Amino acid sequence: MALRTAVAAFALALSFVGIADAAPRTDLRIGLVLEPPALDPTAGAAAAIDEVVYQNVFEGLTRIDETGAVQPALASSWDVSADGLSYTFHLVEGATFHDGTTFDADDVVFTYGRITAADSVNAQKALYAGIDSVTAVNANTVEIKLKGPDGLFLFNVGRGDAVIVAPESAANNANTPIGTGPFKFVNWQKGADLTLEQYAGYWGTKPALTKVTYVFINDAAARVNALLAGSIDGINNTDASTLPVFKADPRFKVVVGSTEGETLLVQNNAKAPFSDLKVRQAIAHSLDRAEIIAGASSGYGTPIGSHFPPHSKDYVDLTGTYPYDLDAARKLLAEADYPDGFSATLKLPPVPYATVGGQIVASQLAKVGIKLTQVNLDWNQWLTDVFTNKDYDLTIISHVEPFDIGIYADPNYYFGYNDPDFQAIMKQLNETTDEAARKELLIAAQKRLAEQAVNGYLFELAQTGVWSAKLEGMWQNAPVEGVVLSGIHWTE
Incomplete structure (x- = not known):
């Protein structure tokens, strides 16, 4: 009897081990x-x-x-x-x-x-x-x-x-x-x-x-x-170029979605020559978004023409505002008294879309005579030099904050953009709760930023995650x- 009890107890113990192992x-x-x-x-x-x-x-x-x-x-x-x-x-x-x-x-x-x-x-x-x-x-x-x-x-x-x-x-x-x-x-x-x-x-x-x-x-x-x-x-969120490695491995799941990340060639609007609209328009005409997206994010990302996410119900496609046109870019630079272009610095944070994208952008702008010196910064340096002290000419960054088009209404923001017309649009938007009226104002805001070429609007950043296949949620x-x-x- 005692033996049967001992065997039963041992079996029960083994069953608990199995449960623990499966937890x-x-x-x-x-x-x-x-x-x-x-x-x-x-x-x-x-x-x-x-x-x-x-x-x-x-x-x-x-x-x-x-x-x-x-x-x-x-x-x-x-x-x-x-x-x-x-x-x-x-x-x-x-x-x-x-x-x-x-x-x-x-x-x-x-x-x-x-x-x-x-x-x-x-x-x-x-x-x-x-x-x-x-x-x-x-x-x-x-x-x-x-x-x-x-x-x-x-x-x-x-x-x-x-x-x-x-x-x-x-x-x-x-x-x-x-x-x-x-x-x-x-x-x-x-x-x-x-x-x-x-x-x-x-x-x-x-x-x-x-x-x-x-x-x-x-x-x-x-x-x-x-x-x-x-x-x-x-x-x-990791480098899209590495995803094929994980797509072929059953131990992992690749989760691709969208973000609120407008990826920008940010221009210091408060500083010459970027304070000149014609210079900013010339830069806009010099940017080949398809090449930038292919190189900086392995083809993941959606072209944008203003500071607004394409998945929004209030989005309007403005990528054609300044189409890729090097002759138009050179003409605008000449009109702005830069017939031979100019030199500037491109300060970059330590993220692949910026460091790789920076090389592509520098190559594209060089075709119209704009010669960029790339300066790679760590994250704290970027926050201090660029975001806080506004000590920069150009930078590349994804603004991932949700619904942040309103940052352009702040003349003290690091963009250095001070436009009473845009500020008036945003003031009216902030005071409006009617959805139809808000949509019209949001479209007007997007168009104003695109026309003013405040920044080089490149693409909406994709979220490319890799996780264990055993994870959910x-x-x-x-x-x-x-x-x-x-x-x-x-x-x-």
């Missing part, structure tokens, strides 16, 4: 091309910040889902006044920050006060300039009053720039972020990796993953090797910056 993994290692310079999305412009923390560590009153739609987040619901000037947000109850402090209406008031303050360093501060007041009605209710109607207000509330932070921890969020999200920050080995773990006190639905490590791999060959070796489980498209972890899970 899906709950850890994940994700490769990222760029390491974030800091970790506070409300105080930095780099998209790499949101790739790590948006909807993972930090949450806003609303959130943007994979389709680009607005969903509840720290606000479970909201009411809008008839005149569109007052939004009453009803906050979730029981939410806490990762340091144990309670989330309530006072944190919302603090966050928006910080965003709109005179000394705010928020990269999208202009989006929130229409806020008139933020009032805590009670611990679980906040009223935000606007100066005028804003058709994109709920969307902007859901961006990474407007995630809720606490007064107790906000000052240190750049290096030790503390939010209310499903994952808490654990460790950052700068130059190597960053680790998040599931937050046990999370107020919402617990994610399947318990630990996520972001591994920073700037070199394309190293990313391929890391995926093939299994030292990372996936990457949300990754976003195919990127309507906002970020690798949202909450739905990702292993199937075995």
Whole structure:
């Protein structure tokens, strides 16, 4: 009898071992091309910040889902006044920050006060300039009053720039972020990796993953090797030229979608000769988008003629505004008193579409006498020299922020573009909620930027991800910056 009992117990133990062996993994290692310079999305412009923390560590009153739609987040619901000037947000109850402090209406008031303050360093501060007041009605209710109607207000509330932070921890969020999200920050080995773990006190639905490590791999060959070796489980966006390797390997799935990334040859409009419309028009006529897309992104990407994504219902194709025409480019340069062209610098961030694209652009502009000296920068140098100090002639960058055509209305933005006509269009757009009227204004805004050749509009960046075939729940498209972890899970 004792023997039969022992055998049965052993068999039961073996069955539990089998169950344990079959249990899906709950850890994940994700490769990222760029390491974030800091970790506070409300105080930095780099998209790499949101790739790590948006909807993972930090949450806003609303959130943007994979389709680009607005969903509840720290606000479970909201009411809008008839005149569109007052939004009453009803906050979730029981939410806490990762340091144990309670989330309530006072944190919302603090966050928006910080965003709109005179000394705010928020990269999208202009989006929130229409806020008139933020009032805590009670611990679980906040009223935000606007100066005028804003058709994109709920969307902007859901961006990474407007995630809720606490007064107790906000000052240190750049290096030790503390939010209310499903994952808490654990460790950052700068130059190597960053680790998040599931937050046990999370107020919402617990994610399947318990630990996520972001591994920073700037070199394309190293990313391929890391995926093939299994030292990372996936990457949300990698060099399109490497995709054939993974398409042929059943261990992986290739996930290709679209982004909000308008890839631009940015011109310093505040600086000669780029302050001259004819020079900018000449550059526009010199750009062969098809060649740039083929070389810089292996054919992935959609040509654009203005700063607006082709997948939008309000998009208008303006790629024919300045067709590829070298004779027209030379004529315009001569009219601008540059018959022999000129020399300029092209400062490039460390991403393949920019470094490879820069070589192609330099070759194309050389055909009309514009001689470019390429300067390769690391990410922090680019943010300092180009974005902050505006010390540049030309650069190539993808602006991946959602619905960001309004940045051209800011004369202090690094483009150096100061156009009262465009500013008037955007002012009217921001005050309009009727969808038909908004569409007409958006078309007018796109056409104005195209006609003014403010930047060289190249292509809409594709999202080309490679993941373990055993993973599910990754976003195919990127309507906002970020690798949202909450739905990702292993199937075995």
